[in-house]
Amino acid sequence: MKKFVNDPENFVPDFMAGIAAANPDLLEAIPEHQLIKRRNVDASKVAIVQGSGSGHEPAHVMAVGPGMLTAACQGPVFAAPPVDACYETIKSVATDAGVLVLVNNYQGDRMAWDMATELAEAEGIKVKQFHINDDVAVQDSLYTVGRRGVAGNFFVMKACGAASENGASLDEVLAIAEKVNNNVRTMGVALTSCIPPAKGDPIFEIGDDEMEVGVGIHGEPGRERAKITSADEITETLYEAVQTDLPFESGDRVALMINGLGGTPPAELYVIYNKAAQLAAETGLTVARNYVGEYCTSLEMAGASLTMLKLDDELEKLLAAPAETATRIF
Secondary structure, three states: OOOOOOOHHHHHHHHHHHHHHHOOOOEEEEHHHOEEEEOOOOOOOOEEEEEEEEOOOOOOHHHEOOOOEOEEEEEEEOOOOOHHHHHHHHHHHOOOOOEEEEEEOOHHHHHHHHHHHHHHHHOOOOEEEEEEOOEOOOOOOOOOOOOOOOOOHHHHHHHHHHHHHOOOOHHHHHHHHHHHHHOEEEEEEEOOOOOOOOOOOOOOOOOOOEEEEOOOOOOOOOOEEEEOOOHHHHHHHHHHHHHOOOOOOOOOEEEEEEEEOEOOOHHHHHHHHHHHHHHHHHHOOEEEEEEEEOOOOOOOEOEEEEEEEEOOHHHHHHHHOOOOOOOOOO
16 A cells, blocks of 8 residues: 555544645634634624545535535544534534534434534534435445435535525525535446555455446445446446436536546546536536536545536526635635
8 A cells, every 4th residue: 555644543634734734824623623614704604514534535624615614524534523523513613693514425424413413402503404415326325324425515515605605594505405405416436446544455346347337435336346348438327327317308507527536537537528518418408517626535546426416597606606615626
């Protein structure tokens, strides 16, 4: 295993300290709870928090900033954050307008945030929760009951963050989360496994001529293990699974995202985008906004996911709103 790592047990604190050090005017780190928050929190606006296992960067701590998350905490690689970290994250940014907790649909995350939310409510904090489940690949997985929350999470964060900046109430921001989640779908494919620093070994084995279709962002099995084929054929598989699930229909305006899973060069992501855009046009869809890059990764896994969000005027405006985060890509 070759990685830029000091002590594997300190991998998460080390990279989080680096994020804070690179953005001293924007972000504040609270190391004892592995959380990062905005330096300036507007008490009159809804705070939006999230947190999950590490290894998916830039989700979630690199999505903190005006127009996006107010705070986020991290657990170990591919493991939910502890309850106390979730609770302290809510408490650290609780505002008069309330706190919306966004939770990707994984059992560990849901348990931790459920308990943290109860603790916050017991202290009189106004807080609500929403679960994101955009992955169409499988109904249940090793980590979930129901569909998984994957790269579509970005659109929920972005739209909710913009709504909060516009002064929306807690109920109104929650309604935006529901609207985005109801209209966004994702499916991914992996060409390789990845190696968590503390483990030192690949999380699953896959042949040089194989791909995992519908893989989860923790390496969970997808729909099938298949022989690798051309980029266009892979894109067709991803697109059909996403487009037919909602379904997206001729005349729809959409946001189209090709998300890298950590080890895929940008050039290859644009090869996928080129075919996806062609397929969208053939389906009668108008790609009003496009996103190509890394938004929700799985360490250094080679692979990609395709996400589409059905848009209306409200969502287009929210996605176009300005945001400032550590990554500058949102």
